[in-house]
Amino acid sequence: MTTTAQSIPPASPTKRGRGEIRALTGLRAVAATWVVLFHFRSLLTPYLDHLPLAEPLVDAGWIGVELFFILSGFVIALRYLDEVGGRPTPAVVARFVWNRIARVWPAWAVLTVIMGGWIWTLRSVGWDADVLGPHPDADVLTMVRQLSMTQMWGEDNLLGASYLIPGWSISAEWLAYLAFPLLAVLLRPLRRLHPAMNFLLAHLAITPLVVISYRTGPLDWSQNWLLRIACAFTAGMLLALALRDMRTTPALQTWAARLTWVTPLVVVLVSVWASWRAGGDPGVDFHGVAVLAFPALIAALAVSDRGTARWLARPALVYGGRISYCLYLVHFAVLEMALTVAWQDPATRFHLTPELVLLMPLGILVAFGLSALLHHGVEKPCQRLMVGPPRRFARRVAARDNGLRAAGGSAKPRIIIPGAREAATERLVPSAAVSGRATASR
Numbered sequence: 504m505t506t507t508a509q510s511i512p513p514a515s516p517t518k519r520g521r522g523e524i525r526a527l528t529g530l531r532a533v534a535a536t537w538v539v540l541f542h543f544r545s546l547l548t549p550y551l552d553h554l555p556l557a558e559p560l561v562d563a564g565w566i567g568v569e570l571f572f573i574l575s576g577f578v579i580a581l582r583y584l585d586e587v588g589g590r591p592t593p594a595v596v597a598r599f600v601w602n603r604i605a606r607v608w609p610a611w612a613v614l615t616v617i618m619g620g621w622i623w624t625l626r627s628v629g630w631d632a633d634v635l636g637p638h639p640d641a642d643v644l645t646m647v648r649q650l651s652m653t654q655m656w657g658e659d660n661l662l663g664a665s666y667l668i669p670g671w672s673i674s675a676e677w678l679a680y681l682a683f684p685l686l687a688v689l690l691r692p693l694r695r696l697h698p699a700m701n702f703l704l705a706h707l708a709i710t711p712l713v714v715i716s717y718r719t720g721p722l723d724w725s726q727n728w729l730l731r732i733a734c735a736f737t738a739g740m741l742l743a744l745a746l747r748d749m750r751t752t753p754a755l756q757t758w759a760a761r762l763t764w765v766t767p768l769v770v771v772l773v774s775v776w777a778s779w780r781a782g783g784d785p786g787v788d789f790h791g792v793a794v795l796a797f798p799a800l801i802a803a804l805a806v807s808d809r810g811t812a813r814w815l816a817r818p819a820l821v822y823g824g825r826i827s828y829c830l831y832l833v834h835f836a837v838l839e840m841a842l843t844v845a846w847q848d849p850a851t852r853f854h855l856t857p858e859l860v861l862l863m864p865l866g867i868l869v870a871f872g873l874s875a876l877l878h879h880g881v882e883k884p885c886q887r888l889m890v891g892p893p894r895r896f897a898r899r900v901a902a903r904d905n906g907l908r909a910a911g912g913s914a915k916p917r918i919i920i921p922g923a924r925e926a927a928t929e930r931l932v933p934s935a936a937v938s939g940r941a942t943a944s945r
Contacts, residue, residue, distance in 0.1 A: 506825045514589065517815070523821075524805055524809075525803070525816035525821050526763075526804040526805070526813075526815040526816045527574065527578075527801065527804055527805060527813070527815075527824075528810035528815075528820075528821045528825065529569070529814075529815030529817065529820035529821050529823070529824050530800075530801070530804060530815055530817055530823035530824065531571070531574065531669025531823075531824035531827040532820045532821075532822075532823030532824040532827055533815070533820070534570045534571055534574075534827065535567070535569040535571075535824075535827035535828075535830045535831050536561075536562075536823070536830075537561075537564040537567040537570075538564050538565070538567040538568060538831060538834075539564075539830065539867060539870065540561045540668075540809075540867075541561055541562070541563075541564025541565050542564075542565070542669075542835055542838060543834075543838060543863060543866070543867060544561050544562065544860065545855075546855065546860065546863040547561070547863060547864075548855070549855070549860050550860075555841070557769065558776065558778065559774040559775045559777065559778035559790075560771065560774050562774070562777075562778060562788075562790060563773075563774040563777065563790035563793060564721075564771070565723035565788075565790070566790055566791055566793055566794050568672050568731070569709075569712065569731060569735045569791075569794045569797065570794075570797050571672070571831075572672075572675075572676070572679075572731065572732055572735030572736050572739065573709070573735045573736070573738050573739040573742070573794075573797050573798060573801060574730075574801060575676060575679070575736060575738060575739060576679070576735065576736035576737060576738065576739020576740045576742075576743070577739035577740070577742050577743045577801055577805075578743075579680075579683060579739075579740075580687070580690075580739065580742075580743035581746070581747060582742060582746065583599055583683070584687050584690075584691055584694075584740070584747070585688065585691070586599075586742070587599050587683065587684050588684075588687030588688050588690070589686055589690035589691065591684050591687070592675075596684045599680075599683070599684065600680065600681065601632040601889070601890075602890060603677075603680040604807065604889070605778070605885070605889035605890045606886060607652075607673065607676070607677070607828070608652070608930065609653065609881050609882055609885035609886065609889075610736060610828060610829050610832055610877055610878075610881055610882045611648055611650075611673055611832065612783070613877065614667055614670075614832045614833065614836055614877075614883050615646070615649045615650055615666055615670070616646075616650075616668045617640050617836065618666035618836055618839075619646050619666045619842065620641075622638050622641045622666060623641035626641065626842065629760075630843075630847060631768035631843070631847060632843065632895050634839075634842060634843045634846050634847070634852065635668070635838075635839050635842055635856070636662050636663070637662055637663035637667070637845065638663065638665075638666055638668075638760075639654070639663060639665070639666065639784045641666075649665065649666055649670070650672055651726075652664060652674050652677040653674060653677070654670065654671075655671050655674035655728060656674065656678065656807045659727075660724075660727060661723075661724045661725075661726075664726055667832065667835060667836060668835060668839070669831060669832070669835050670832075671728055671729075672732075672831075673735040673832075675728050675729070675731070675732040675907055676730075676732065676736075678732065679732050679733075679736040681918055686737070686740060687740075688738075690740055690741065690744065693741070693744050694744050694747065694748070696744075698745045698746065698749045699745070699918045700740070701741050701744040701745035702741075702742065702744075702798070702802065704741045704745075705738045705739075705741035705742040705745060705798040705802075706738070706795060706798050706799070708734055708737045708741055709734050709735060709737040709738040709794055709795060709797065710732065710734075710795070711734050712730070712731060712734050712735070712791055712794055713729075713791065713792050713794060715791070716788075716789055716790070716792050716794075717789065717791075717792050719787075720780075720781065720787035720788050720789045721787075721788065721791075722786070722787070722788050723788065726791075727855050731780060733735055735794070738797075738798055739798075739801075742798050742801060742802055742910075745802065746802060746806070749806075751806055751820070753756045755806060756806065756807055756808070758814075759802070759803040759806040759807035760803070760807045760808075760809040760810040760812070761810070762799055762800070762803035762807075763801070763803045763804055763807050763809070763810035763812050764810050764811055766796045766797075766799050766800035767796075767800065767811060769793070769796040770793045770796050770800075773790070773793040773796070774791050774793060776789075776792075777789035777790040777792065777793070778912065782850065794893075807927040824876050826871075826877075826878040828878075828882070829873075829874040829877040829878045829882055830870065830871060830874040832872045832874075832877070833870050833874045833877060834867070834870035834874070837866055837869055837870045837873065838866065838870075841862075841866055843883075845859060852900075
């Protein structure tokens with residue numbers, strides 16, 4: 504039996520399921536849970552003190568946002584780079600932007616209205632709405648800006664810009680989506696480079712964040728959000744260029760399977776090192792060095808069916824990945840509402856009572872449950888409603904044009920919207936040039 508280059512088999516345990524890379528969808532579940540634990544960190548201290556390695560790993564949870572940014576750039580480039588970068592007509596760009604709006608806006612709008620109403624109500628009755636952090640004014644103009652997902656544009660500080668504090672990253676991603684057509688045109692010529700070169704460029708793109716973290720150890724909220732999204736999103740796009748035409752061999756599969764174990768180990772080791780280097784100083788945080796492992800991790804999971812990839816492709820983790828966007832939004836709303844009520848009295852603020860510590864794991868479970876409700880009740884139905892009608896119209900136009908051609912008539916060329924369904928994690932089938940591989944998430 505000879506060894507030949509081959510694409511990843513579509514029916515493999517890791518890859519099957521409407522074109523998604525299941526391991527990457529599962530990775531989204533891990534990333535979202537990582538961020539959740541980071542935000543609940545101070546309330547979970549009594550539990551973490553009894554779990555070896557738990558504290559440094561949870562302290563690194565904020566870099567899960569960088570992982571999301573890289574995944575977004577990777578998936579969107581793998582799906583849209585040729586379509587948008589090769590033919591950036593107004594219709595193509597508009598379709599891309601509309602698909603992104605349908606993907607992220609409905610759930611964001613619901614949480615924004617809820618949190619805006621919550622802040623307005625608290626301030627109206629004389630309560631402190633800024634227990635966990637500052638919030639903007641709860642007026643009409645501010646609400647419009649929040650709903651437009653542009654609240655971070657022109658802002659330097661992550662705190663005080665959003666009704667929902669983690670919403671800064673939604674505003675950052677929205678900017679990346681709008682910049683994607685230009686980035687696609689600029690980066691698409693790099694597809695002619697050897698995959699190894701684009702793989703290296705992906706790591707170089709994320710390097711500024713690594714260098715800054717290593718040298719100065721800035722805290723999560725004090726970092727430049729524009730630099731974070733620019734480096735991570737671009738790294739994801741370059742990674743997609745590296746893998747888009749790569750054909751897998753048994754040797755590549757073997758090395759990818761090894762990387763699925765090595766890269767998480769690197770993240771663990773760097774997290775322990777970062778905690779040691781900080782020496783208990785709350786004013787520095789060196790965990791950002793670990794983001795250098797993320798491009799290699801994503802590439803390995805996209806290629807391999809073994810190792811960590813098989814574990815991440817389990818049904819429970821894949822489902823968690825599909826609701827991960829809603830979890831990212833919902834968990835902080837649950838946390839903030841609960842603690843705002845519990846800590847209204849400044850004399851008891853930030854004190855961990857036995858009752859509060861006991862209820863925090865339950866709060867995390869409530870966040871997961873509400874995320875599933877938001878996903879099935881808002882995110883998916885609204886996405887189908889917003890994307891479905893124009894897609895069905897395009898299919899009818901295509902069918903009519905094909906009928907005219909079959910009958911010997913003529914029809915003007917039409918732009919046809921791709922028919923692949925977009926799931927919560929955007930289980931999109933890329934172009935045929937991707938050697939049979941598909942995408943996952945965001």
